[in-house]
Amino acid sequence: MSQSRPGMPPRHISTTGGDYCTSNPKDVRQHLRTYGLTPPAIESFEIQAQRCLKLLAMKPTPIEKYQYLTHLRATNVHLFYRLLAENIKELTPLIYTPTVGEACVRWHEIFTQPEGLYLSYNDRGNLRSILNNWPHNVEITVLTDGSRILGLGDLGVNGMGIPVGKLALYTACAGIRPDATLPLTIDLGTNNKVLRDDPLYMGSRMPKVSADEERGYLDELMAALTEKWPGIVIQFEDFKNPFPALERYKDTYTMFNDDVQGTGAVIVGGFINAVRASGVPAKNHRAIFLGAGSAGTGVAKQIVEYFIKEGLTEDEARRKFWFVDSNGLVTQDRGDKLAEHKVYFARDDNNGRQYQSLARLIDFVKPTILMGLSTIGGAFNKDILQKMAALNDRPIIFPLSNPSSKSECTFEEAVRHTEGRCLFASGSPFPSLEFGGKLLTPGQGNNMYVFPGIGLGAILSKAVSVTQDMIYASAESLSTSLNKQEVADGWLYPDIRRIREVSVVVTRGVIRAAQQNGVDRATELRNLTDEQLDAHIKESMYDPFNERENASGLNMNGHANGYSNGLNGAAAHL
Ligand SMILES: NC(=O)C1=CN([C@@H]2O[C@H](COP(=O)(O)OP(=O)(O)OC[C@H]3O[C@@H](n4cnc5c(N)ncnc54)[C@H](O)[C@@H]3O)[C@@H](O)[C@H]2O)C=CC1
Ligand SMILES: CC(=O)C(=O)O
Ligand SMILES: [Mg+2]
Numbered sequence: 001m002s003q004s005r006p007g008m009p010p011r012h013i014s015t016t017g018g019d020y021c022t023s024n025p026k027d028v029r030q031h032l033r034t035y036g037l038t039p040p041a042i043e044s045f046e047i048q049a050q051r052c053l054k055l056l057a058m059k060p061t062p063i064e065k066y067q068y069l070t071h072l073r074a075t076n077v078h079l080f081y082r083l084l085a086e087n088i089k090e091l092t093p094l095i096y097t098p099t100v101g102e103a104c105v106r107w108h109e110i111f112t113q114p115e116g117l118y119l120s121y122n123d124r125g126n127l128r129s130i131l132n133n134w135p136h137n138v139e140i141t142v143l144t145d146g147s148r149i150l151g152l153g154d155l156g157v158n159g160m161g162i163p164v165g166k167l168a169l170y171t172a173c174a175g176i177r178p179d180a181t182l183p184l185t186i187d188l189g190t191n192n193k194v195l196r197d198d199p200l201y202m203g204s205r206m207p208k209v210s211a212d213e214e215r216g217y218l219d220e221l222m223a224a225l226t227e228k229w230p231g232i233v234i235q236f237e238d239f240k241n242p243f244p245a246l247e248r249y250k251d252t253y254t255m256f257n258d259d260v261q262g263t264g265a266v267i268v269g270g271f272i273n274a275v276r277a278s279g280v281p282a283k284n285h286r287a288i289f290l291g292a293g294s295a296g297t298g299v300a301k302q303i304v305e306y307f308i309k310e311g312l313t314e315d316e317a318r319r320k321f322w323f324v325d326s327n328g329l330v331t332q333d334r335g336d337k338l339a340e341h342k343v344y345f346a347r348d349d350n351n352g353r354q355y356q357s358l359a360r361l362i363d364f365v366k367p368t369i370l371m372g373l374s375t376i377g378g379a380f381n382k383d384i385l386q387k388m389a390a391l392n393d394r395p396i397i398f399p400l401s402n403p404s405s406k407s408e409c410t411f412e413e414a415v416r417h418t419e420g421r422c423l424f425a426s427g428s429p430f431p432s433l434e435f436g437g438k439l440l441t442p443g444q445g446n447n448m449y450v451f452p453g454i455g456l457g458a459i460l461s462k463a464v465s466v467t468q469d470m471i472y473a474s475a476e477s478l479s480t481s482l483n484k485q486e487v488a489d490g491w492l493y494p495d496i497r498r499i500r501e502v503s504v505v506v507t508r509g510v511i512r513a514a515q516q517n518g519v520d521r522a523t524e525l526r527n528l529t530d531e532q533l534d535a536h537i538k539e540s541m542y543d544p545f546n547e548r549e550n551a552s553g554l555n556m557n558g559h560a561n562g563y564s565n566g567l568n569g570a571a572a573h574l
Contacts, residue, residue: 017550018076022048045082045545052083062099067110069095073168074113077178081544084172089496092169096448097428098403100165101150107158108200115164116183118157121209124217128224139180140233140455141225142166142258145188147208147240148294151375151406154240156190157203162238166258166451174452174503175541176459186221188214211244218245222253231521233458233466235262235451242294243341254458256466262447262454263295264302265471267371267398267425269478270445270492271303274423277490278394280368282310285320285396288367290358290408291374292323292330295400297341299371305472321345322365324374329355362387372399372408380409385417393421400427400445411442425492443492450474453503457510460540462521469513477509478502500541507537 017023019034022043029035041047052072059065069091073080084091093099103110117134119127146159163183170176189206190196196205209217225232234255236242246257256262275282287303289296300321307317323330323345330338332346334354355361362370362384370388372380380399388395395418399408411430414422420435425445432441454474458466481502482494494502508530514520528536544550 017078021076021079045079048079049083049086052079053087062094063102063106063110065094066099066103067112070112070115074115078544078550081171081178081542084168085500085544088172088499092172092448092496093429095168096165097150097446098405100161101152101403101405104146104149104155104158104161105152107155107161108195108198108202111202116160116185118160118185118187119221120187120204121189121206121213121217122204124220127220128227131224131228134182136179136182138182138229138232139459140167140170140176140235141182141184142170142235142237143184143186143221144237145186145208145214145239146190146203147188147238149238150402151377152403154190154192154208156192156195156201157185157187158195158201159238160185166235166237166448169448170452170455171542173448173499174456174507175500175543176452176456177542186217188217211241215244215248218249222249222255226253231459231462233455233463235455239294251465254463254465256454256458256471257294257298258447258451260294260298261302261466261468261471262451262474263373263400264298264300265450265454265475266447266478267299267400267445268302268306268472268475269449270398270425270443271396272306272476272479273482273492274396274425277423277492278368278392278396280392280394282307283312283316285369286365286367287321287369287371288358288361288365289321289323289371289373290376290379291372291401292325292342292345293373294341296323296371296373297345299373299400300345302472302475305468306475318344319349322347322361322367324355324358324361329361359383359387362391366391368392369396370398372401374408375401375406376408377401377406378409380414382413382417385409385414385422389418389421395422397422398425398445400425402427402446404428404430411440415440423490423492441489441491444496445493449478449493449499449502450506452499453477453506454510456503456537456540457507457514460507460522460537461511461514461519461525463514463519464521465519467513467517467519469517470510470519473509473513474506477506481505504534504537508533511537 019032020038022038022041025042056065056068059068119130123130142163144159144162146156147154149155149159149162160183163185167181167183170181171178187203189204189208191208195201225234234253236245236257238259242257242260246260249255289300304317307320308314327336329350330342330346331350332348338346388397397414401407407426407428411424411426412433414424415433415435425443427446429444430442432439482491486494511525515526525533
């Protein structure tokens, strides 16, 4: 790894096509003094991409492919994003769920280079000055404490893979410039003793600090981030208990919680289409949720809002949900102290019966909808799925836990055990399959369909806060973003290959909601027609294919992209 010179961006945070990029023309090579240090050919993107894809194919396992792509991003950021743009469906599972899950579990073993900022509990009092070490102007950060990474539990600072992966999607899906993104992991200790005892673990070896200590630390961090980068959008991600911070900061900072709010929005987006396709009116639906954590209750809260818009009273809407957690059906008389976020949905009509088994609860509730946000892989077994099929023409089955190993069922299981009749979306991707002479394609109910647009909408509108209306607007916009073919094919979510177009629609909805709520500071956007606003959104997006714009990126900080004077940083793939 080559070192940066003082005052220059560290080499590991690539904002360039790379000093040794084989597409650099002769004059750039001369300017960089790299002439002769790369093979003579001046290569097109297509040729470089061919080599990258060949190299990728040569890597036998997903984690090796992940490592290769990490290396590519670190050494030639524009090539990485071009490749991603052209192969988004194939590459997303490698840089995001499911592979990012394995990468986080093994982060301490596979770590080769820093890709974000780590702040520790011992750094308190100095957070503002440490932020100065970050060499770029930041517009958006994804922040985790690693305490609930996907459905994999507390992974401490190993959780860094999540901010890195989410922000790569911000760039790929919503065109936020790579150098405007900050992956941020706070090390407040971990309750994962196995990791703490592992000599390779790179975080502090103490148990997680108390809730009071966490609050004080986050207060300092939020103020520091906003002072350093006024207008920064802060996305909280994969906190075991995200509710206190969301409640505390939502009205005073431009922040949102992706697991509670983003997930709620993405599921409502697909759910609106599923309800339509089911043929059952909204008022006749009944939902069982396996898992009553931040994501489960976040999703249900947003669906309540949808049901209210469909004409139900809030109480009627709330009573459409039966939540099951690790202690069984969530009821008011269960005998344990319910966490605050579950109280709203706790049942009082269980006649003293405490349902422990999902199968028996299905017999009792006769649900039209089964949602999984429980982290329990395989929980929707054959018996459960067949019960749903027996009760409904088009059962809505959403196994949303991540990564794939934690999915409550696979697409294939859902299709086979419902005779191909289910309306399906999962958190992690599953392949299409042939059934009954038809090719069936699963929906992916993953917050990646909305968080890029929520973030970009907040940035462009210069929102002072991220309101509930902005979140809901992202859901509604997503539900309208399917094209005619996707609707005709019965899809619940648009094709991921159109994610950039979808992000424009979502971003526009978010900006309009910010304007209606009066939280926008970019008030000049209020006068734009939708067409003009779409054009403005597209224009603001980083385009890895735009040679001109990216060439000026090469000159960031007044330098051509020749920071290193050694060969160590040479891109092995080029
Ligand atoms: N598809 C998507 O976009 C998203 C998916 N998720 C996934 O949702 C899952 C849950 O996330 P959070 O709600 O934040 O976690 P959490 O830890 O807050 O909640 C997990 C819930 O599952 C329950 N649970 C655990 N074991 C159970 C069992 N045997 N039977 C029934 N319930 C059980 C727990 O009691 C708890 O209520 C994770 O796998 C996460 O990856 C989260 C956010 C977005
Ligand atoms: C997708 C996501 O945010 C999660 O599984 O936590
Ligand atoms: Mg998450």
